[in-house]
Amino acid sequence: MKTTIFAALAALIPVGAMAHDGVGVSDAYARSANPVTGAAFMVLSNHRDVDCSLVGVASDVAERVELHTTREVDGVMKMIRIEEPIEIAPYASHALQRGGDHVMFMGVKQPLKDGDMIPLTLDFGDCGTETVEVPVDNQRMPQPAGGTGEGAMQGH
Numbered sequence: 001m002k003t004t005i006f007a008a009l010a011a012l013i014p015v016g017a018m019a020h021d022g023v024g025v026s027d028a029y030a031r032s033a034n035p036v037t038g039a040a041f042m043v044l045s046n047h048r049d050v051d052c053s054l055v056g057v058a059s060d061v062a063e064r065v066e067l068h069t070t071r072e073v074d075g076v077m078k079m080i081r082i083e084e085p086i087e088i089a090p091y092a093s094h095a096l097q098r099g100g101d102h103v104m105f106m107g108v109k110q111p112l113k114d115g116d117m118i119p120l121t122l123d124f125g126d127c128g129t130e131t132v133e134v135p136v137d138n139q140r141m142p143q144p145a146g147g148t149g150e151g152a153m154q155g156h
């Protein structure tokens with residue numbers, strides 16, 4: 001898997017050699033769940049030798065932007081707002097993926113269409129802030145490891 005390879009490389013390369021010394025964002029994409037709701041997924045890679053935490057997300061594409069996770073509650077997969085920061089260990093990666101943690105857009109101002117670019121700001125607290133452009137890709141299939149991602153997205 002790409003994530004594993006990247007983590008292995010990151011562990012071998014001294015921090016000074018990296019172009020980036022905070023938290024890197026890769027493989028980002030967003031998709032529409034329905035005309036007013038969408039979600040974004042990506043891999044967060046901590047390039048530092050200290051814990052970094054994703055403490056907040058912001059975008060002007062929607063009225064509300066939240067961090068969510070997916071959990072089984074009474075046998076049903078449900079999306080729940082994350083209250084605690086998402087911690088990323090030194091030189092580790094954390095995937096925001098279907099069926100797991102994700103960025104949720106609620107009250108989307110315009111339906112998310114393929115090829116649209118969504119500006120997204122990720123706040124990593126002491127590890128800095130990253131602003132990325134996330135492409136909308138409604139055709140992309142969930143990762144095999146994403147579990148019940150597709151079902152979990154429905155009706156939210």
Ligand SMILES: [Cu+2]
Pocket residue numbers: 039068069079080102103104156
């Ligand atoms: Cu959600």
